[in-house]
Amino acid sequence: MNAQKKLGLGSGVAVCMGLIVATSCLVSLGQGFGLAGNSFIIALAIVVVLNSFIGISFAELNRMMPDVTGGLGQYMLVGLGPWASIMSNISAYFITQVLASSVELAMCGIVISGLFPSVPPLVFSVAVLLILFVLNLFGVDIFAKVQNITVILLIGSMAVLGIIGFFKLGSGVPITAAEYAPPMGGIADAVSLSAIAFWLFIGVEFIIPVAKDMKNSKRNVLLSMILALIILFVVQSVLGMGMSNYVSTEVLLSAEMPHIAYAENLIGRPGVIWMSIVTILAAVSTLNTVLPATGKILQGMAEEKMVPSPLIKMNKKNVPWLGMLVVVVLDMVMLLSGFVNSSGLINIILAGSCFWIASYTLTHLNVLALRKRYPNAMRSKNLVLAGVPQAIGIVGCVYMIWNIASDPGDRALIYKIFGILFAILAVYAFVWVKAVLKTNPFRPVYIGTMNVDKTVLPKVKTSL
16 A cells, blocks of 8 residues: 555645746746737636646546556557557657756756856756756655745745736836837737747646545546646736736847846846746746656556556656656756757747647547547546537647747748657657557557556446
């Protein structure tokens, strides 16, 4: 029996917010409000609804298969087959995570170096990475303590800085209407920016890999996701409106870190230090979520022979350390190579977000496929809703990929990167399934063969 302390609802919300709130999100928030002003809140609200729908789909999948450790990969294996499983997990929860986490580390190093100029940014980036790796080797207890403290400080700071700016209480001088004239502002424009807003809420489903460690997971998994989305919507909306009171449109759209510029205009040098701390906390929060969750996802895939079997290995604290180590090594390569400082990296990250959005689309399809294949399986009837959340979610995901960038040149480049990576992954997944697993890439696995609670199995095994 697992003797580890169970995670409560508060820890669940912290896990959900841990990956979402990142330095890149603060940058995207400034750009969104720079482009559309307060109308950007419409885009934020749309994405909250769409991500609530993906939360509903993940909660249903978790209800059917509460004991799996790999999350989406194993869900896909049962619903759409091994090819979709490998594609969705490696693209959304591995490649994108390595890119995003390495960028967070690089920006964190830059911010800390700004406070202590005598030390190169790379030293701080590597130090943060190694410290979090060691902490997470101690398992759920240490993870929960670090994550809760980090998220409370992070969200609290964002809320306070947002309130000061929203009510124009800063020591700086608020800008004039002429200085803040967003090029976009209508409802249609705001809706078109939903792809930018999407990055501000992406990753809420990272609660799934630790769902087994939660108290009353049947209720708290979905509730954690919904509460995290609502809290972040309120905090980010207030912070964005605060930015619009103290930072000109030109700065919001051109600054490397618009949130730092906002803090400086708001309360001067103390604001820079404060927001720098927020930026560091955001990076810590992101890495503290990515490392253990990605390790568990790779472990789950290894259990189903979807990736090399050594990734199953765990230490004495039941932590999949080898999967975490793979992420650490790749992050280190990205940092030491200087690739994360490339001016075109934002387009690579957006290409990665295309994979993540595509995985959400597959998740909705997976839910619908499993309802048809296993109509008698255990699931919350309150979440079915005749497939409406899934249908709307699929349409929303397609729309966001179509509008992944406002500039036609950037959009073409992102599609090119996405297409090349998709083709490589597609070939790899197909060859792995055929040569290593020696099975049909598109044939789903019967749910009864998975590591699931037998009480949730369907009453009748349906034909595949």
